[in-house]
Amino acid sequence: MNLKQLSEHLKLSQTTVSRALNGFPEVNEKTRERVLRAAKDLNYSPNARAKGLATGRAQAIGHVLPISDQHEMVNPIFGDFIAGAGQTYAKEGYEIVISLVRDKEQEQAYRSILSRGNVDGIIVHGPRMADSRIPLLSELGLPFVVHGRASEVNLPYSWLDTNNSRAFRRATEFLLDLGHRRIALINGLEFLDFAYRRREAYVTALSDRGITIDPALMRSDEMTEIFGYRSARDMLRGIAPPTAFLVSSMITAIGVRRAIHEAGLEMGRDVSVITHDDDLGYLKNGHDVPIFTATRSSVRSAGAKAAEMLLHLIRNPGSPPLTQLMEAELIIGTSTGPAQ
Amino acid sequence: MNLKQLSEHLKLSQTTVSRALNGFPEVNEKTRERVLRAAKDLNYSPNARAKGLATGRAQAIGHVLPISDQHEMVNPIFGDFIAGAGQTYAKEGYEIVISLVRDKEQEQAYRSILSRGNVDGIIVHGPRMADSRIPLLSELGLPFVVHGRASEVNLPYSWLDTNNSRAFRRATEFLLDLGHRRIALINGLEFLDFAYRRREAYVTALSDRGITIDPALMRSDEMTEIFGYRSARDMLRGIAPPTAFLVSSMITAIGVRRAIHEAGLEMGRDVSVITHDDDLGYLKNGHDVPIFTATRSSVRSAGAKAAEMLLHLIRNPGSPPLTQLMEAELIIGTSTGPAQ
DNA sequence: TTACTCTTTCAAAGCGCTTTGGGTTTTGCC
DNA sequence: GGCAAAACCCAAAGCGCTTTGAAAGAGTAA
Numbered sequence: 001m002n003l004k005q006l007s008e009h010l011k012l013s014q015t016t017v018s019r020a021l022n023g024f025p026e027v028n029e030k031t032r033e034r035v036l037r038a039a040k041d042l043n044y045s046p047n048a049r050a051k052g053l054a055t056g057r058a059q060a061i062g063h064v065l066p067i068s069d070q071h072e073m074v075n076p077i078f079g080d081f082i083a084g085a086g087q088t089y090a091k092e093g094y095e096i097v098i099s100l101v102r103d104k105e106q107e108q109a110y111r112s113i114l115s116r117g118n119v120d121g122i123i124v125h126g127p128r129m130a131d132s133r134i135p136l137l138s139e140l141g142l143p144f145v146v147h148g149r150a151s152e153v154n155l156p157y158s159w160l161d162t163n164n165s166r167a168f169r170r171a172t173e174f175l176l177d178l179g180h181r182r183i184a185l186i187n188g189l190e191f192l193d194f195a196y197r198r199r200e201a202y203v204t205a206l207s208d209r210g211i212t213i214d215p216a217l218m219r220s221d222e223m224t225e226i227f228g229y230r231s232a233r234d235m236l237r238g239i240a241p242p243t244a245f246l247v248s249s250m251i252t253a254i255g256v257r258r259a260i261h262e263a264g265l266e267m268g269r270d271v272s273v274i275t276h277d278d279d280l281g282y283l284k285n286g287h288d289v290p291i292f293t294a295t296r297s298s299v300r301s302a303g304a305k306a307a308e309m310l311l312h313l314i315r316n317p318g319s320p321p322l323t324q325l326m327e328a329e330l331i332i333g334t335s336t337g338p339a340q
Numbered sequence: 341m342n343l344k345q346l347s348e349h350l351k352l353s354q355t356t357v358s359r360a361l362n363g364f365p366e367v368n369e370k371t372r373e374r375v376l377r378a379a380k381d382l383n384y385s386p387n388a389r390a391k392g393l394a395t396g397r398a399q400a401i402g403h404v405l406p407i408s409d410q411h412e413m414v415n416p417i418f419g420d421f422i423a424g425a426g427q428t429y430a431k432e433g434y435e436i437v438i439s440l441v442r443d444k445e446q447e448q449a450y451r452s453i454l455s456r457g458n459v460d461g462i463i464v465h466g467p468r469m470a471d472s473r474i475p476l477l478s479e480l481g482l483p484f485v486v487h488g489r490a491s492e493v494n495l496p497y498s499w500l501d502t503n504n505s506r507a508f509r510r511a512t513e514f515l516l517d518l519g520h521r522r523i524a525l526i527n528g529l530e531f532l533d534f535a536y537r538r539r540e541a542y543v544t545a546l547s548d549r550g551i552t553i554d555p556a557l558m559r560s561d562e563m564t565e566i567f568g569y570r571s572a573r574d575m576l577r578g579i580a581p582p583t584a585f586l587v588s589s590m591i592t593a594i595g596v597r598r599a600i601h602e603a604g605l606e607m608g609r610d611v612s613v614i615t616h617d618d619d620l621g622y623l624k625n626g627h628d629v630p631i632f633t634a635t636r637s638s639v640r641s642a643g644a645k646a647a648e649m650l651l652h653l654i655r656n657p658g659s660p661p662l663t664q665l666m667e668a669e670l671i672i673g674t675s676t677g678p679a680q
Numbered sequence: 681t682t683a684c685t686c687t688t689t690c691a692a693a694g695c696g697c698t699t700t701g702g703g704t705t706t707t708g709c710c
Numbered sequence: 711g712g713c714a715a716a717a718c719c720c721a722a723a724g725c726g727c728t729t730t731g732a733a734a735g736a737g738t739a740a
Contacts, residue, residue: 001455002696013720018698028718048456049392050696053725058389060437060458067423073621074423079414083407086440095458096438097400100426115341116388117726118400118435224622251622254594258631261601281413282564282591291598342726353690358728368688390726393695457696 001044010038021046048095052118060095061085061310062119064109064133066126067100073222074100075126076251077278077299081147084303085123092311094120107136114140121310123147127159127193143313145306145322148194158313158321160306164197167295167328168246171274172205174293174330175244179339180272184217184242186231186252195220195248198276202246217242228255236263236271243339244272250283253292257335272336276328290333297328341384350378361386388435392458400435401425401650402459404449404473406466407440413562414440415466416591417618417639421487424643425463432651434460447476454480461650463487467499467533483653485646485662488534498653498661500646504537507635507668508586511614512545514633514670515584519679520612524557524582526571526592535560535588538616542586557582568595576603576611583679584612590623593632597675612676616668630673637668 007017012035020027020035038044052058063082065074082096089096097119101109110133113119121143124133130152137144138155146159175183185202188195199220203213216238219231228247235242236259247253253275260267267273277285277294285294309322347357352375360367360375378384392398403422405414422436429436437459441449450473453459461483464473470492477484478495486499515523525542528535539560543553556578559571568587575582576599587593593615600607607613617625617634625634649662 003698004696014697015699015721016719019719022698026716026718031718043451043455045452045455047393047696048458049389049398050725051698052389053387053393053727054696054698056725067426074419076416076419076620076622079416079418082438083414083440086407086438090440096440098422098426098436098438100423100430100436111383112385115383115385118388222622224624226624226627280416282416282562284564284566287566343728344726354727355691355729356689359689362728366688371688387726390695391728393697394726394728396695 001042002047003044006035006039006042006044009042010035058118058120059093060097060119061089061307062097062099062113062122064099064101064113064122064124066106067102077249077280078125080278080280080300081125081303081306083281084298084300084305085307086303088304088307088311094311106133110136110140110142114142121145121314123306123310128191129193129196131193143310143317145310145313147302147306148192150193151196156321158309158323160302160309160324160326162194162297162302162326162328164194164328165201167276167297167330168198168201169205170330171246171293171295172202175246175272175274175336176205176209176211178244178272178336180244181211181339182214182217182240182242183244183246184232184235185219186228186245186247186256187218187220188223188248190220198248214240223249223252225251225255225258228252229259230255232256232259233262236260236265242271244336245274247273247275250275250277250280250285250292250294268334268337270340272339274336277331285331286333290331291335293333293336294331295328296331297326302326341382342387343384346375346379346382346384349382350375398458398460399433400437400459401429401647402437402439402453402462404439404441404453404462404464406446407442417620418465420618420620420640421465421643421646423621424638424640424645425647426643428644428647428651434651446473450476450480450482454482461485461654463646463650468531469533469536471533483650483657485650485653487642487646488532490533491536496661498649498663500642500649500664500666502534502637502642502666502668504534504668505541507616507637507670508538508541509545510670511586511633511635512542515586515612515614515676516545516549516551518584518612518676520584521551521679522554522557522580522582523584523586524572524575525559526568526585526587526596527558527560528563528588530560538588554580563589563592565591565595565598568592569599570595572596572599573602576600576605582611584676585614587613587615590615590617590620590625590632590634593675608674608677610680612679614676617671625671626673630671631675633673633676634671635668636671637666642666 003014007014017035020032124144124146127146127148127150129150131150134150134153134157135155149159149161187199190196221227245256247256253273256273257267260271265271274293277296279296279298285291343354347354357375360372464484464486467486467488467490469490471490474490474493474497475495489499489501527539530536561567585596587596593613596613597607600611605611614633617636619636619638625632
């Protein structure tokens with residue numbers, strides 16, 4: 001069923017039917033009703049490609065996931081981000097188009113996304129400190145919102161980020177206040193901006209209290225369970241083991257907990273743990289009492305907000321960049337306690 | 341840069357340029373080279389919508405994620421599935437289009453996906469036992485592959501599934517052989533087909549050994565960490581606690597482990613645990629020695645295979661349905677041991 | 681040279697929609 | 711009743727591409 005058939009069936013012109021469907025004022029209410037009913041009954045919905053061709057709008061948003069060459073892993077928070085963004089998109093009739101792009105092919109990929117023209121805007125995931133995608137997209141003139149920030153990019157651009165610095169600073173200070181002096185940082189990959197900021201905050205907080213940084217207590221890698229486990233295991237076996245861990249994700253923290261148990265220690269009593277908690281749907285940090293003391297910031301609501309920002313940019317071309325900084329809350333669970 | 345501009349620049353007709361780019365034989369090799377070089381230099385890539393309109397192909401695959409009304413959670417295995425499928429798609433020049441669809445709006449959504457015409461085929465996620473999407477899609481004539489199966493659907497259709505029955509039967513028997521008699525099942529939502537099959541296998545395996553089923557040892561819900569924790573905690577507090585747990589996902593198993601530890605018990609010695617392991621990138625079940633004894637089946641490779649099947653169906657219209665059953669391997673970790 | 685076949689190229693139609701510019705009825709007012 | 715304004719509707723152009731059908735050019739044989 002296409003417009004032509006529908007209009008023939010209604011004995012109206014395509015123009016009128018199109019206008020009726022798209023809510024133009026110059027069409028009789030009776031006619032409009034008749035058209036809408038027929039469209040519904042005959043299960044007509046306009047061909048997205050043709051509509052896109054005619055309007056120049058794709059009614060779709062691109063999400064580009066960088067895939068590194070070693071491990072082609074999709075970030076576990078992606079699902080929740082999409083769930084949040086998807087809600088916003090659905091309300092406004094936008095689709096989600098996903099491209100998995102290898103690091104090397106980034107530039108090429110963005111250019112072709114633009115000229116293929118099947119998205120109206122892009123969400124940039126996993127920004128690096130000097131992310132080349134940002135100047136590229138600015139130059140291309142395609143609306144975009146970065147989930148996160150790129151500290152070394154000085155162009156104005158739209159972003160939505162969690163205040164990672166403040167969150168990790170507070171978390172570190174919280175541990176310091178509990179008397180911990182040997183605090184380990186189990187961080188994400190530090191060429192990613194959020195991880196870089198977290199480390200800076202951690203280092204600053206320690207330095208401000210006159211504590212010298214011990215490189216043996218800092219690790220950085222893809223935030224898997226195994227990584228948390230191995231890092232904590234190794235550190236706990238060291239000569240001067242940490243009394244507390246600051247961890248970048250729940251999943252990694254679960255690995256840390258495993259190592260702690262395995263070492264015969266008890267989390268919250270012998271060793272403290274604070275983790276960042278993205279508030280993932282399938283990995284809630286407890287319901288009533290949180291398992292982990294954590295800096296919490298919902299990635300789902302980040303998705304919803306980023307989507308809103310992007311739609312705004314798309315609808316108001318030429319509007320200045322939007323930025324939004326979400327504060328993480330520090331929630332107290334049972335995984336922290338005074339230093340022994 | 342569009343075809344018209346490119347062809348003007350080359351002083352050729354659009355036809356010739358189009359044919360040169362799409363590898364038609366009736367174009368001089370010299371001309372073709374010249375065209376290809378110019379396309380690259382001028383960074384031309386064809387407009388996907390226009391191309392789609394003209395060819396009737398969208399060069400995109402739809403992934404429809406059912407979102408239930410209570411918890412709008414995206415299944416954590418989705419990321420890995422997409423990572424696998426994405427690789428296949430990328431090689432063949434297909435995009436991924438994602439729709440999040442509420443339960444109620446399923447039928448409407450599929451119909452509109454069809455007539456909007458922006459995908460050439462669909463992967464169906466999370467099939468239910470009598471999943472209405474299957475007859476619907478068959479009727480609509482849109483190529484599709486189901487990730488999983490629907491036991492109560494008798495139509496022929498294409499699917500790719502893990503042999504959940506055999507996996508859970510083997511796992512149950514493994515525990516029985518270790519002397520366990522009170523084996524708990526912490527299952528996914530049992531209107532989902534995979535969970536149903538797992539329960540059937542568990543029940544059958546127990547019955548075959550003459551063990552009566554204890555409903556107090558069976559739970560079914562969304563497979564979150566908390567669900568695993570609560571279920572195990574409650575069961576362990578019961579009058580006749582289980583000596584072993586059969587769990588449907590790693591994340592849930594992590595919750596079970598937490599409850600076991602909290603009860604002062606040791607996993608593998610006091611209580612055994614077998615889990616299904618989707619071999620997720622960020623949640624590997626150990627590297628050298630598996631943490632959990634598990635039935636393992638890579639959801640990433642399922643994604644890659646399902647994508648291949650779907651592309652085959654798209655390219656060979658009218659070909660008979662394809663089916664593929666992947667066997668899970670039973671890997672032995674440290675979470676199981678003889679019944680006390 | 682002519683006739684004929686390949687090879688190479690082109691003009692134009694068509695994919696399904698929106699939107700412009702114009703035409704035909706109605707309506708409202710004097 | 712007459713006339714301008716408002717309301718309603720339409721034909722056709724155009725979005726960027728593929729593809730059909732045909733023409734032009736090149737090569738070969740007679």
